[in-house]
Amino acid sequence: MNMPRTYSRLDLIQEELAKLENKSFLDRALHILLSTKHVYLTIQLPTQLIVRANVLCEDITIIGELEKKFHLSDLGSVLFSDFLNVVRKEDNFDALYKRLQVRNQNKVEIHQKEDTFYEESDGLSDVRIRLERRDALRGEVVLSDLSNLYPTHTFQLESLLELILVDFLIEYQRGTSKNAVKNILDKI
Numbered sequence: 793m794n795m796p797r798t799y800s801r802l803d804l805i806q807e808e809l810a811k812l813e814n815k816s817f818l819d820r821a822l823h824i825l826l827s828t829k830h831v832y833l834t835i836q837l838p839t840q841l842i843v844r845a846n847v848l849c850e851d852i853t854i855i856g857e858l859e860k861k862f863h864l865s866d867l868g869s870v871l872f873s874d875f876l877n878v879v880r881k882e883d884n885f886d887a888l889y890k891r892l893q894v895r896n897q898n899k900v901e902i903h904q905k906e907d908t909f910y911e912e913s914d915g916l917s918d919v920r921i922r923l924e925r926r927d928a929l930r931g932e933v934v935l936s937d938l939s940n941l942y943p944t945h946t947f948q949l950e951s952l953l954e955l956i957l958v959d960f961l962i963e964y965q966r967g968t969s970k971n972a973v974k975n976i977l978d979k980i
Contacts (some may be wrong), residue, residue, distance in 0.1 A: 799935040800949030835954045836916040856977040868921035
C-alpha cells in the first residue's frame with residue numbers, strides 16, 4: 793500500500809482528510825476547538841539575507857509608522873499570501889512549475905555569479921514563519937495539484953517559502969523590486 797505523499801512537515805492535507813473521516817459530533821467539535829488559526833513552519837535562509845530582511849522589516853515598520861514591529865515572519869506571510877493570490881488568478885500549473893524550477897535553479901546558482909548576493913559559506917539559519925492555516929493548506933494543495941502534472945517534483949511548502957523569500961530579497965537587494973516597501977505596506 794502506498795503511503796500518501798506529504799507536502800510539508802505539517803501534513804495539513806492528511807489532517808483535513810482525517811477530520812472528514814471523523815463523523816461523530818464530539819470528534820468534529822473537538823477538532824474545531826483544538827485547531828489553530830495559525831501554523832508555524834521552520835525554513836532555512838542564508839544568514840546574510842536574514843540580516844538584510846531584518847533591516848527591510850525595520851524600514852517597513854518605520855516608514856509605515858506601524859504600532860507593532862514588522863518581523864521577518866510577517867514578511868514571509870505577506871509574500872506567501874501574495875504568491876497564493878497570483879496562483880488563484882493564473883490557475884496555470886504548468887507555467888507555475890516552470891517558474892518554480894527556474895527560481896529553484898537560480899537559488900542554487902546565485903552564489904556562482906559575479907554579482908554575489910550571499911556566499912554559500914555564510915551558512916544558513918533557521919527562520920520560523922507564521923502562516924494562516926488556510927494559506928498553508930492551500931499551499932499544500934497547490935503542491936499536490938502540481939504532482940498531477942509533475943509527479944516527481946520535490947517541492948515542499950518549506951522549500952516554496954524559502955524560494956519566495958530568497959527571490960524577493962535578492963530582487964530587493966538588486967533594486968529590481970520597485971516600490972517594495974509601499975507594496976508590502978499596502979498588503980498589511
